[in-house]
Amino acid sequence: MSESLMHLHFLSLILLCCVFPSRSFDLHIDNSTYVACGPHQSQALADFMNEFDSSHCNLTDPYNGVWCDNSTGVVTKLQLRECLSGNLKPNSSLFRLHHLRYLSLRHNKFISSSIPSEFGNLNRLEVLSLKNNGFVGQVPSSFNNLSLLSVLRLSRNKLTGSFSLVRNLTKLSYLALSHNQLSGTLPSSLLTMPSLKYLNLHGNDLTGSIEFDNSSTTFSLQHMNLGNNHFEGKIIEPISKLINLKHLDLSFLNTSSPFDLRLFSSLKSLLYLDLSGNSISPASLDTNLYNIPTNLEVLFLSVCGITKFPNILKILENLEVIDMSNNRIKGKVPKWLWNLPRLTTVFVPNNSINSFEGPVEVLVNSSVKNLSLRRNCFEGEIPILPLSINFFAASKNRFSGSIPLSICNYRSLTYLRLGYNNLTGPIPQCLSNLTLLNIRKNNLEGSIPDAFHMGASLRTLDVGHNRLTGKLPRSLLNCSALVFLVADHNMIEDTFPFWLKALLNLQVLILSSNKFYGSISPTGQGPLGFPELRIFEISDNKFTGCLPPRYFVDWKASSLTMNEDGGLYMVHSGSIYEETSFYNIIDIIDLRYKGLSMEHQWALTLYATIDFSENRIEGQIPESIGLLKALISLNLSNNAFTGHIPLSFSNLRKLESLDLSSNQLSGTIPSGLGSLSFLAYINVSHNQLKGEIPQGTQITGQAKSSFEGNAGLCSLPLQETCFGTDAPPTQQPKEEDQEEEQVLNWKGVVTGYGLGVLLGLAIAQAIASYKSEWLVKIIGPNKRLSL
Structure with missing residues (x-):
């Protein structure tokens, strides 16, 4: 963007955004007039924007904007997030905006630079947020000049050093420095700052203990997160003096001695306590005395080595949420747990619990709405659930029998996970009312109910690995919010569901190992559609036809931002957050990856995969596949593809696994494949390829079997040498340039x-x-x- 265009672009932002008076940040809207920033301030703003690539700035984002004083025209508030890319330099025009009181530059892409000390010159700042910008090094000592600062957010950078930066910030009430690389000890002066109420230091490299002097001190802290650090020595006893704490996170500190919950008895105001990942003193769990904060509403004891339900829970009458996932609890869930009057969420996945104490109706009158029993040892029929149940997860147990029809009586039930059990019988039609249904890997029979009503809230449907027959229900078209559809390893007999392209939110479609048949080519020679699709697996069916050249055009998988780290992102399941965040998390799927068939649980939209293997697809591989820059796995093996390997494969810079084996491909292997640095697996065996195998590091390290069955191939890792032969040279990668650039290249x-x-x-x-x-x-x- 030219400088003049950028200047106008940012002036439009100034004129279109709401204007705030300096004395308050109350929204002032006037449809007939606007108050522009002063000319000098406008020029400084325009100059600042011109320092960066701001082409991704979203002017309609309500979080972005510029606010100026009505009377003076000076900029008092600036907020630009997920917007700027470049280097924030010490001489930036930003530091000409001396009247700023509120500055938020969160989630930008400032190129690995330190935080300029010039921020200390903006001494009118009351709120400063530089979260998640990639800043490195120490926080400048000039921050001590910001004496009016009340909120400071520097989380998720790569900051180092200690805490001298806040010694003069007497008005600071909110300090977030989580997920950095801060080191050293935690000074008691930080915890006793007169106005500080919120402190988040989670995920740093802090060590040592905490020491308070004997003088009487007023503690203002209400919210403190010290989790995922390396404290040693005394920490619990000093923290017990912070009597105003309401929220305390000490998870995964790995201190040398077990935590004694009795030391928290002084924290009468404590509502939230997270001790996950630490060893807990058994004596403090078994006592019935009132020696812990009885007002607790949320208690996390995940990964604490607990072997039974703690008796201390009996006295927590205000408890609403308990997470004891990933422990060693055996036997039965005690009956008394369900008598806690305000209990809404119980998460106990990854234990060895086998049943409920008391009669089968023990849960009915409970107030529980969210219950996770995943990865335990429950047997028999699915229990009768509380009438208020909203979320029920019981996958990876040994439940048997049919899905009870009584489940239709739970009108609040929205999320149901019953995968990896021994359930039999049909799928009840009432389950079509859910938002998430996962009944994967059971022995269910019949067909998928064709009962999805107009406006159904279904987002996730996984019926894979059962014995289902029939066709895909056409009423799925009523599920406009559907994101995730998996029906692999059944006996469904149908044609390819082109009609699903009407579901504009569909991102995952897995139909592998069924009896689907017919062409997978759309009418005409246009693209397939399904623009949001990320994971597309239809292997092991009877699909036919040819793929037109534009088959993969317009897919969102062409975005590089889907997989910037160049690898798969694994989700470690088990915690309460992962259980309930189904919007971002895919349940376990079968993925043919790097030559193996594996089960994985991955974060949705971070990558793209395509698996068309073991069908009867003919013709050439479309060049448009090279547009899918987020593609990490491509499997077209065991088909009847002919022609050359597309040169556009060289554009798949994120590709980690490529399988083109057992086709009828001819020509040479594009040399560009040798430069794909993430390509860990390639198999082109049993084709009609010839010429020299590209000699990139990733390819020469492959097994010999990956290239066998091609009589004309030579060079490593095969034993056949190309020296002295008439083997043709390998093809050169086709440049992905515009037409004018191609003309220049040819000139x-x-x-x-x-x-x-x-x-x-x-x-x-x-x-x-x-x-x-x-x-x-x-x-x-x-x-x-x-x-």
Whole structure:
């Protein structure tokens, strides 16, 4: 964008955003007039924007904007998030905005630079947020000049150093420095700052203990998060003096001695306590005395080595949420747990619990709405649930029998996970009313109910690995919010569901190992559609047809932002957050990846995969597949593809697994594949390929079997050498340039070729005239020079 265009672009932001008076940040809207920022301030703003690539700025984002004082025209508030890319320099025009009181530059892409000390010159700042910008190094000491600062957010950077930065910030009430690399000890002066109420230091490298002096001190802290650090020595006893704490997170500290919950008895106001990942003193769990904060509403004891339900829970009458996932609890869930009057959420996945104490109706009158029993040892029929149940997860147990029809009586039930059990019988029609249904890997029979009503809230449907027959229900078209559809490893017999392209939110479609048949090519030669699709797996069916060249055009998987780290992102399931965050998390799926069939649980939209293997698809592989820059796995094996391997494969810079084996592909392997740095697995065996195998590091390290069955291939890792043969050179990767750039490239090639020919002729003439005897000596009198 040119400077003038950028200037107008940002002025439009100034004129269109709401205006705030300096004395308050109450929204002021006037549809007939606006108050623009002063000319000097506007110029500074425009100059600041011109320092960066701001092409991704979303002017309609309600969080972005500029606010100016009505009377003076000075900028008092600036908020630009997920918007700027470049280097924030010390001489930035940002630091000309001396009247700023509120500055938020969260989630930008400032290129690995330190935080400029010039921020200390903005001494009117009351709120400063630089979260998640990639800043490195120490926080400048000039921050001590920001004496009016009340909110400071520097989380999710790569900051180092200690806490001297806040010694003069007496008005600071909110400090967030989580997920950095801060080190050293935690000074008691930080915890006793007169106005500080919120402190988040989660995920740093802090060590040592906490020491308070004996003088009487007023503690203002109400919210403190010290989790995921490396504290040693005394920490619980000093923290017990912070008597105003309401929220305390000490998870995964790995202190040398177990936590004694009795030391928290002084924290009478404590509502939220997270001790996950620490060892807990058994004596403090078994006591019935009132020696812990009885007002607790949320208690996390995940990964604490607990072997039974703590008796201390009995006295927590205000408890609403309990998470004891990933422990070693055996036996039965005690009956008394369900008598806690305000209990709404119980998460106990990844234990060895086998049943409920008391009669089968023990849960009915409970107030529980969210219950997770995943990865335990429950057997028999699914229990009768509380009438108020909203979320029920019981996958990976040994439940048997049919899905009870009584489940239709739970009108609040929205999320149901019953996968990986031994359930039989049909799928009740009432389950079509859910938002999430996962009944994967059971022995269910019949067909998928064709009962999805108009406006159904279904987002996730996974019925894979059962014995289902029939067709995909056409009433799925009523599920406009559907994101995740998995029906693999059944006996569904149907044609390809082109009609699903009407579901504009569909991102995952897995139909592998069924009896689907017919063409997968849309009418005409246009693209397939399904623009939001990320995971597309239809292997092991009877699909036919040819894929037109534009088959993959317009897919969102062409975005590089889906997989910027170049690898799969694994989700470790088990915690309460992962259980309930189904909007971002895919349940376990079967993925053919790097030559193996594996089960994985991955975060949705971070990558793209395509698996068309074991069908009867013919014709050429579409060049448009090279547009899918977020593709990490491509499997087209065991089909009847012909023609060359597309040169556009060289554009798949994130590709980690490529399987083209057992087709009828010809020609050479594009040399560009040798430069794909993430390509860990490639298999082109049993085709009709020829020529030299590209010699990139990723390819030469492959198994010999990945290239066998191609009579014309040579070079490593095969034993056949290309030296002295007439093997054709490998193809060069096709540049992904615009038409004008291609014309320029060809002009360069022609020019270079012409000069090369002239120079070559001159050299040849010289050699022929003066060096013929020398050449004969090297080549030999009876040898031919092969050109």
